[in-house]
Amino acid sequence: MTHGPWSLNPLIKSPIIKPITIRVLFTLALHYGWNLRQVDINNAFLHGILEDEVYMTQPPGMIDKSDPTNVWSSSSMIDRLVFYLNNKFSLKDLGLLNYFLGVEVSYPKFGGLFLSQKKYIVDLLYKAKMQNTNVIATPIVSGSVLSAFHGERFVDVRLYRSIVGALQYITLTRREISYSVNKVCQFIHSPNRFHWQVVKRILRYLAGTLEQGLLFKKPKDLTIQGFVDADWASDPDDGKSTFGVCVYFGGT
Known part of the structure; x- marks a missing residue:
């Protein structure tokens, strides 16, 4: 999780990726059959604070007006978009998404997406000097x-x-x-x-x-379901209750 130097300005919120944003994006990608392509913008965080408004024009011929979602499911369209962005910003094309921000992405034979943080967890165990610890259920x-x-x-x-x-x-x-x-x-x-x-x-x-x-499995629809539960005054220090919320989007 990274942020640019503009986050030092207390009046501007830093554009930090939220976990829920990642999960929603993957659900949408599976539902619409979008390709997941990974690129890295060169020197993205080495520039100073932008004082002017920045506009990006739509690459010509990228959008199918009859079905705007088609652009993300077409490999040729994605290639054109990456080529266009590279000419504008200079980037590295990392191909099919497989690793980002400490998260490993794999593609099971039966379909869908599988996210894991095995390497991140192993590194954390070393940091805590617990790499040889006894496991527990x-x-x-x-x-x-x-x-x-x-x-x-x-x-x-x-x-x-x-x-x-x-x-x-x-x-x-x-x-x-x-x-x-x-x-x-x-x-x-x-x-x-x-x-x-x-x-x-x-x-x-x-x-x-x-x-x-x-x-993540391909959802049949994008229905939103929410569940909530709470205990009663469980905190021994101040008597407050603890509650939790679980929201499913498209079954995920």
């Missing part, structure tokens, strides 16, 4: 109650925040750890040793499930 003990006021303070706060931040990014493809990661995030300002033990448990779970990831 679940990321958190059911019914675990974490408190900010019980337990000895964890000294290396920077390490805690770094590992937990990386775990947040792993939820892009490993949705099943979202709850446990959310729990340890609640104490990122002042973690204790018990919180760190929970973080290590999540890492041990990931170490034993490296091959798992997120499977």
Whole structure:
């Protein structure tokens, strides 16, 4: 996840990629049969802040007015677009999408897309010095109650925040750890040793499930479904409730 130098301006939000944007894009690509092509703009982040408005003209002959989605499902059209962009900006054509932002993309024989972060997780295990750890079957003990006021303070706060931040990014493809990661995030300002033990448990779970990831199947339609659930005053420190929302777009 990267951002340009313009993000230093407090009045301008940095254009950081959101995980939900990636998942929605892949769902649309499968539904409409779009090609997934990867390009890298040379020196994109070495330029200063733009003071003027920037306009990009539509490449001639790129859009089929009868069906605008066809442009993205035609290899020849994609080739023309990449060629056009290269003339304008200078880029590297990396071909079929297979790896981006620490996410590995594969294409199962039965169709669809499979996203995983195996390499990213392995690197994180090395960072936490847990590359040879014993694995465990679940990321958190059911019914675990974490408190900010019980337990000895964890000294290396920077390490805690770094590992937990990386775990947040792993939820892009490993949705099943979202709850446990959310729990340890609640104490990122002042973690204790018990919180760190929970973080290590999540890492041990990931170490034993490296091959798992997120499977996208071609959706029959783009229906949106939402589900919500909540407990009641479960936080032992302030009595607040915890709730969660799950939204499916096209069955994903």
